[in-house]
Amino acid sequence: MTTTEQTARHGSAVWAVIITSVAGFVTALDNLIVTTALPSIREDLGGGLEDLEWTVSAYTLTFAVLLMFGASLGDRFGRRRMFLIGLGIFTTASAAAALAPGMGELIAARAGQGLGAAIVTPLTLTLLSAAVPPERRGAAFGIWGAASGVAVATGPLIGGTLTEHIAWQAIFWVNVPIGVVLIPLSRLLLDESHGPNSRLDLPGTVLASGGLFGVVYALVRGNADGWTSPSILAGFAAGAVLLPAFVLYELRAENPMLPMRLFRSRAFSIINAASLLMFVGMFGSIFLLxxxxxxxxxxxPMEAGVRMLPWTAMPMVVGPLAxxxxxxxxxxxxxxxxxxxNAVGLALWAIAVEPDVSYTALLPALIVCGIGMGMFFAPSANLVMSTVRPEEEGIASGANNAIREVGGAIGVATLAAVFSAQGGYESATRFVDGLVPALWLGSGAVALAAVLAIFMPHRRTAGASGSPALSSSGKAG
Structure with a gap:
C-alpha cells in the first residue's frame, strides 16, 4: 500500500469515527433528554400524567423493539444507504416533535425518532468496524463508547439547560442541524457494505418485535396501570409466548435475523447477559438520582446536571483509555x-445518601461510577463485534443494543417500583427511604453482571486480530 493510500485510509477511518460517534451520541441522548423538560411540555401542551409518560416511552419502546430489524435492513439494502435513511427519519421526526401542536402529535413524533434511531444505532458499529483497521478498533470503539455513554448520562443536564434557557422545543431542534450535516458527510465519506442475507426475516422480526414490545410495555407501564391489570398481564403473556416462538423459528429459519449459533459463543452470550444487567442498574439509578x-x-434541572458532571464527564477520559x-x-x-x-459506586451512593447530606459526601460515588461506566462502554462493544463473523456484525450489534434498551426499561421500571413501595415524593425523608433500597438493587444487578463477566474468555479476540473469536470449546463462535 502506497503512502497516499495509507493516508487516504487513515482519513477515511477518522471521519468514520467522527460520523458514527456523533450519530450514536444524538440517538442515545434522546433516551433521557426529555425527562427534565416534561413539566414545561405539560404546561404548554396540556395532557395528563399518562401523556407525559408516553412522551418518554414512545421513543424507548420503538427504539428497543426495532433495533434488530434496523440492522437487518442495513444488511439487506446497504448499511450506508439505510444509515442515511435512518438519519433522515430521525431528523425529520425531531423537527416534527419541536413543532408538535399537541401531545398526540408529540408522542407520534417521538415514536418516529425511535424508528430512525433503531436504524442508525446498530449501523454505527458496523460502519465503524468496516472503516477502521482491526488493530485500531479498540481505540475507535473507545471514542464511540465514550460518546454514547456521555449522551445517556448527560441527557437530563442538556435537556434541563435547553429548557431553562431557551424552550422545551430546543431539545428536539438541536438534532436537526446535526442531522443536516451528518447526512451529506455520510454519503461522501462512508463506504457501502452489505450483509450475507438477500432476504429479510419478516416472521422473525414480527415475533421478536411483538415479544419485546409486550415485555417492555408491561415494564414501563406496570407502576402506572398496576402490575396485575389486564393490559400488563397481557404484555408479559405476549413476551412469554412470542419470544420463545422467535427462538424456535430462528433455529429453523433459512435466513434468520438472529442466528442462534451466535449464542454458542460463551463470550457473546455472557457479554449480552452482563450488558442487560449493567443497564438495569445504571439506567434505573440515573433515573432516580x-x-x-x-x-x-x-x-x-440544570444545576442538578452540573453536579453530576464528575460522573458524566469521566467516560470522556476513561473510555478511550479503556x-x-x-x-x-x-x-x-x-x-x-x-x-x-459501577457496583461499588452505586453502593457508595446508597451508603452516603441522606436528606441533608452535603454534595461533597457524594463525590466519591459519582467519580467511581464515572470510571466504571467509561471502562464498560467501549470494550463491551468491541467484545460483541469480536465474537461474530464480519458479515454478522450488523445483527450482533442490533441484538446487543436491543438487549441494552430492554435492560434500561427493566431498570427504570424495577427500581421505580422498589422506590414507590418503600418511599415517595411527600418529603425528603420519604424520598431517601425509597431511594436507598432501589440503589442497593441497582448495585446488586451490576455486581451480578461483573460476576458473569469473570467467566468470559480472557483473551484478545477479533477486535485485535480481525478473525472471529473462539468459543470456550475452541471452535469459532
Missing part, C-alpha cells in the same frame, strides 16, 4: 473491572 438532586437537593487497554490485554478484564466499579 437525577430526581434526588432536584427533589431533595433543591437544585434546578479502549486502548482492551487492545493490549483483551476486553473481558476491562469490562469486568468496569462493572465492579
Amino acid at each position: 437525577s430526581q434526588y438532586l432536584q427533589t431533595v437537593g433543591g437544585y434546578s 479502549g486502548l487497554l482492551s487492545d493490549r490485554i483483551g476486553g473481558a478484564p476491562v469490562v469486568t473491572v468496569g462493572m465492579a466499579f
